[in-house]
Amino acid sequence: MTFKQFAFNNVKRNTRQYLSYFLSCMFAVTVFFMYAVIVFHPDIQNAEFRDVVQRGILLTEAIIYGFSFLFVLFSTGSFIKSRKKQYGLLTTLGISKSQLNRMLILENTIIGITSIVAGLLLGALLTKLFLMIFSQILGLDQILPFYLSLKAIGITSLLFFIMFEVNSLAVVWTLRTNSIMEVFRGAKGPKKTPKFSWILSLLAIGLIGAGYYLAYISTVVTIFLYMLPILILVIPGTYFLFSQFSIAFIALLKRKKRFYLHKLNLLTISDLSHKLKDNARILFIVTILSAVALTSSGVLYGLFQGVEAEAKRFVPQDATLISKGNSKIDKLEKEINFVESSFKEKDIAFQSNLIRTTQAQMQSENENWNLVWAQIYSYSDYKAIANLHGRNVSFEIDDGEMVISKQEFALPDDNKPPKKLTIKSKNESATLHTKVAKLELNQNIYTTFDIVVSDSIFKQFVQSAASNEVYYNYAMEIPKWKTHADDIEQIFANVDREIAYPDSQPEYYLRMKEGLSYLFFFGIFISVLFFLAAGSILYFRMYQDMDKDLHHYHSIYRIGITDKEMKKIATRQLGFLFFIPFIVAVVHASFAFKALQNMIASSVILPSVMSVSVFFVIHLMNFIFIRNVYTAKLKKVM
Incomplete structure (x- = not known):
């Protein structure tokens, strides 16, 4: 040879x-x-x-x-x-x-x-x-x-x-x-008695709990502030969970004599504390890899599935054209005619409405609300826009009030305007009581907020408005916009943006879908690779400890344990080592999914459950394979 x-x-x-x-x-x-x-x-x-x-x-x-x-x-x-x-x-x-x-x-x-x-x-x-x-x-x-x-x-x-x-x-x-x-x-x-620290054990729970809390309360604005602290808390907390808390938990189980001495629990638990201590670093690595795989795949799949809901969230109106100034009215009509004729050529059903709005500047002692530009709608016009899109208006308004749009990203940290605000245009001003409501309107690139006032207050502002303070808002309701998304995007791409600024759900939908498609396609295979690597690491560790385990099982076999009981003990211990990291990873991922749910409109329950289920099946198959290999080796010592 x-x-x-x-x-x-x-x-x-x-x-x-x-x-x-x-x-x-x-x-x-x-x-x-x-x-x-x-x-x-x-x-x-x-x-x-x-x-x-x-x-x-x-x-x-x-x-x-x-x-x-x-x-x-x-x-x-x-x-x-x-x-x-x-x-x-x-x-x-x-x-x-x-x-x-x-x-x-x-x-x-x-x-x-x-x-x-x-x-x-x-x-x-x-x-x-x-x-x-x-x-x-x-x-x-x-x-x-x-x-x-x-x-x-x-x-x-x-x-x-x-x-x-x-x-x-x-x-x-x-x-x-x-x-x-x-x-x-x-x-x-040499096999020493596993030791642990109660302080580090409790610290593990505290660190993970604090990380979970930050994930639970995070929003689309705060997640970027909380992301690093969450990782700093959860990662060392997970390590202490396996190296300290798991040993402390086994010690508590041993004190429960009735449970500890019941049937095969004595043999299962007595050696499990050694296995958990010896494999704490491996279990930590496997948990982190699994959590990364579960979280990334679930988040990517959840975002990918929720593109339409996000488009409706960030662009509430199906399509709009916004033009500023009275001087562009003739050119605006040409752009509107072009859009409507293009829709008819493509056989795209739609309804439309053209309204007039004006602008004003907010004035307040609160610097967050001072010198901020707002677009003013009359209550009747806002109601007409809402009815066009099949929505009901949930509020009433009188001459001494105005309703300010509730915007997740534009409002200051406290998300509450002063009780009274002054709105001032070039030739008109009014001090009104404020209320906050969700105004489902597309964004105006010229102003920060949308506000709704009574018809009489609006009439005062629009009649005295300078030419460049007037806006023309053309809104479209497109029942089957998703079916014609590509055509609608192409039509609006040909609109002269110097005259009218276009904004539409189809454009946002296609842009977001394209970006998430790339992320999903690139990320999902990396997630699977991470997860398979986590399973492989457990497999390597099992083989590394094989000789030591076989010697242990041979010893207890000689004192009268049956073949069936031997396999049962081995399966339990392997099950603990395999599924404890997976369960911890699932819990980690669940709070990541909760943070995602706080940020997006669509439900992430189904995508996250599907993602976890797929990985569970893979993990279970890996466990069955390894268990069969392990028990096959075990037969040789019986």
Whole structure:
């Protein structure tokens, strides 16, 4: 048997141990390759969105490659620990350091090349489906044809080969300074009684609770202020949760003698505290990776599904044209005629209304409300606009009052105007009591707020208004705007913005959908990669502790535990190690979803449940596979 055959047989004999690592690497290669195919696809080269797609894909590729590098580095370290006894035995039998280094490099090279080849083959098989999904998500007119790029194959192969070889050198460096006895001893070490701190245990709950509270109360304005504090609180809190609180919780369970001594609980719980303490860092990493995967995928999917609701939220009226000044009235009529004739040519049903408004400046001792420009609507005109869009007006108004628009982003921090405000135009002024209501009107680029006053007050202002203080608001109700979104956007794109400023739900909808399509397409595969890596890390840890666990189970088997009870204990302990991080990650993600719900109009319940369900199925399948491998090994000690 040659040295190369010896290295190949080592990989072959450890197939199960390397399987999860191999599949994760293969998936990373597959995703990297498919994204690279899009970059070099000839139809993308001539597309309008080429630059956006290429920048997004390059960023995605960098994240995938960087994460894969760290993942492979961590994985190889785990394999070294789990196989130290083998390396120690080979060393005692006379293998030289250079031969051992060669064997390690060969083994990692074999696994790396196999992962690259398998990943490229799988990527080639899935490329057509990937291009279909890409075309569908981005709303392209036609599906991109199947295409395999030699450049994509070459770049993927070269970068991942370099990654595997660099990690092979890292493996050699790991063993370089270890003595023979250290290598032979492997992962074994003295087992001490797990210790914990009540202060750190309570601190874990406090930190996580504080982070949850900030997420719960965050809004679209405050989330950017709270995001960093939330991470600073939740991440160390999660670490202390596993390294301290979990041990404290097990200690409390042990005090409940009736529960602790019931059936197999004694054997399950007594060893679980050691497992939780030994694996605290791994469980922390797995939880954070899983939480990132769940949160990012759920948030992206929730935003993507809620595009229409967000369009209606930020652009309440289907479509509007706003023109400033009496001097443009003739030109405005031409623009309106162009829009209406274009709608009729495209057979797009609509209703419309043209009203006149005016502007004034608010004056107050409160600096947040002083010298702020507002657009004034009469109560009758506002009611006509609301009725055009099928809405009812929820408030009444008299001559001494005005209603100010409630805007999430424009109002000051306290969100409350003074009880009285003076509105002043060039030739008119009035001091009125203020009320706040949600005025569902499109934004005016010339003013900050919309206000509604009584018809008599409005008449005073509009009759005395200077020419440049008057606005003409043309509003359209389009029952099936989503069906004709592309046509409507094109029509409004041809409106002269010097004469009339257009604003429409279809334009906002298409712009937001396009941006979120890119984010969703680039982010979802990274989320899956993170989650698969989290499962693989648990798999590596199980193999690393396999010899120690088998020795433990062999000991308790000799005192009379049956095969069925042995499997039950092992399944419970594996279940705790697998599903505790997942449950914590789901709770973390749930508060992230709550923060998202505070920011958007559409419900995130269904998208978040679907996202968590998909990842749960993946996690459950991974657990079943690992449990079967684990119990198969367990049979050998019975």
